[in-house]
Amino acid sequence: MSSPQPISQLSKAFEKTGLNSPKNTVSTSPTTSYFDQYRPSGVKQGKTLKPFSAGDLKILLLENVNQTALDIFAQQGYQVEFLKTSLPEDELIEKIKDVHAIGIRSKTRLTENVLKHAKNLVAIGCFCIGTNQVDLEYAAKNGIAVFNSPFSNSRSVAELTIAEIISLSRELGDRNMELHNGTWNKKSARCWEVRGKTLGIVGYGHIGSQLSVLAEALGMNVLYYDVLMIMSLGNSKQVSSLQELLNNSDFVTLHVPETSDTKQMISTPQLAEMRDGAYLINNSRGTVVDLPALIEALKIGKLAGACIDVFPKEPRANGPYFNGDDLLPFIDDLKTLKNVILTPHIGGSTEEAQSAIGIEVGTVLTKYLNEGASIGAVNFPEVALRALDLDQENVCRILYIHQNVPGVLKTVNQILSEYNIEKQFSDSRGDIAYLMADVSGVNHDDIKNLSAELEATPFNVSTRLLY
Ligand SMILES: NC(=O)C1=CN([C@@H]2O[C@H](COP(=O)(O)OP(=O)(O)OC[C@H]3O[C@@H](n4cnc5c(N)ncnc54)[C@H](O)[C@@H]3O)[C@@H](O)[C@H]2O)C=CC1
Numbered sequence: 001m002s003s004p005q006p007i008s009q010l011s012k013a014f015e016k017t018g019l020n021s022p023k024n025t026v027s028t029s030p031t032t033s034y035f036d037q038y039r040p041s042g043v044k045q046g047k048t049l050k051p052f053s054a055g056d057l058k059i060l061l062l063e064n065v066n067q068t069a070l071d072i073f074a075q076q077g078y079q080v081e082f083l084k085t086s087l088p089e090d091e092l093i094e095k096i097k098d099v100h101a102i103g104i105r106s107k108t109r110l111t112e113n114v115l116k117h118a119k120n121l122v123a124i125g126c127f128c129i130g131t132n133q134v135d136l137e138y139a140a141k142n143g144i145a146v147f148n149s150p151f152s153n154s155r156s157v158a159e160l161t162i163a164e165i166i167s168l169s170r171e172l173g174d175r176n177m178e179l180h181n182g183t184w185n186k187k188s189a190r191c192w193e194v195r196g197k198t199l200g201i202v203g204y205g206h207i208g209s210q211l212s213v214l215a216e217a218l219g220m221n222v223l224y225y226d227v228l229m230i231m232s233l234g235n236s237k238q239v240s241s242l243q244e245l246l247n248n249s250d251f252v253t254l255h256v257p258e259t260s261d262t263k264q265m266i267s268t269p270q271l272a273e274m275r276d277g278a279y280l281i282n283n284s285r286g287t288v289v290d291l292p293a294l295i296e297a298l299k300i301g302k303l304a305g306a307c308i309d310v311f312p313k314e315p316r317a318n319g320p321y322f323n324g325d326d327l328l329p330f331i332d333d334l335k336t337l338k339n340v341i342l343t344p345h346i347g348g349s350t351e352e353a354q355s356a357i358g359i360e361v362g363t364v365l366t367k368y369l370n371e372g373a374s375i376g377a378v379n380f381p382e383v384a385l386r387a388l389d390l391d392q393e394n395v396c397r398i399l400y401i402h403q404n405v406p407g408v409l410k411t412v413n414q415i416l417s418e419y420n421i422e423k424q425f426s427d428s429r430g431d432i433a434y435l436m437a438d439v440s441g442v443n444h445d446d447i448k449n450l451s452a453e454l455e456a457t458p459f460n461v462s463t464r465l466l467y
């Protein structure tokens, strides 16, 4: 793949023409036509982001995204606003209105209600693995590509889980707290080695499978349950049901995404299926475990301990957490229980993971903004073309996001037929399709017309022209 084409270079050609609009403008031009009958429900017609220069591009970074990403954006000359925390919805709506890209982690909820105010937004970077916090479908239907970092923090989560397995087995959290509070309590009753015990992994993806290898190195037996058939690593064994896993594991650890299927997948009936004296670890999402049910299972001694890193609702910022909206549900009950280790969503929080994520997501966002390459997008067709040759005069790259309906290519290629199409690629995903084309023989007046003509097509969701 060719190297990213700096937008500053693209805009140089642009500035020469005097066409560069001082502000990015997004125009929506709803029209109705014969083609409207094909428009999938929820797909809006059309915004056209006028060409921009790097200095015009605004990026909002929330939740203390790593410095590595800031460095990448600074090198591009983008305008960056950086905040350490996430924002309450009203402030988020205000700030998202005129940005072209936003970088978030797991806290910021980009719902339809927030995204509908984001008139200039073309890309969202989730500087984490999970993308459940973003309305992916609404984003796609409005021409907003969403990127994440699929595995840069998986090792960190797997290592934390190993630490937790041993900590639960040895009641490390309680011994530590007792000594901090002035009590010497040397004991061995109900403290165990992990060697020879069985670890049950729910979700054998990037994290679960890596954890399996580490656990076997400690002499553990590993079972896993996943909705997909996945090749086992080492001597681990896939089981055919969650119940089989729960019945046969001394430790159960959850590594599934937040989906409608995983919501409260561990509740009273599942806890009842676990072995007496077993342990539960949740480093996935807070919605996966029914906390009141877990609290009850711990209170009656069914389980011998638990680690919870993720909560159904988490504070926006570091500091005292009992402040109204940021209340952590059930924390008061959890705090009173023995051998319960509570951590503030730190599974992926290591220097290594954060720095790698900053580079990974910073790079894909830049490639998308500068070149239109959407490889790695989680909600969007993945399309890329080799870099535009700007030494060539009168070339232009067209990024045309459109409804996935019959007749588009005919119409678009009719518009482009006056020029030489150097290269073209198009792909679709669900209701949305994305066409990239490099055309030559375009003079600068043509570019204005080209942009207007594409914008006027009834399928247009979002159009950008780079030149
Ligand atoms: N605590 C933390 O800081 C972190 C938490 N996470 C969470 O961990 C989750 C898992 O991460 P990865 O392993 O990277 O994801 P992944 O996508 O590589 O693996 C998830 C696995 O779960 C399986 N799965 C999905 N639904 C299932 C169901 N209903 N029952 C059984 N299996 C199911 C999938 O088939 C897949 O194999 C993320 O989605 C994220 O929510 C990720 C990173 C850090």
Ligand SMILES: O=C(O)C(=O)COP(=O)(O)O
Residues within 6 Å of the ligand: 105, 106, 107, 127, 128, 129, 130, 131, 153, 345, 346, 347, 348, 349
């Ligand atoms: O990567 C994920 O999905 C995580 O849960 C980590 O989230 P964070 O970046 O710590 O907000």
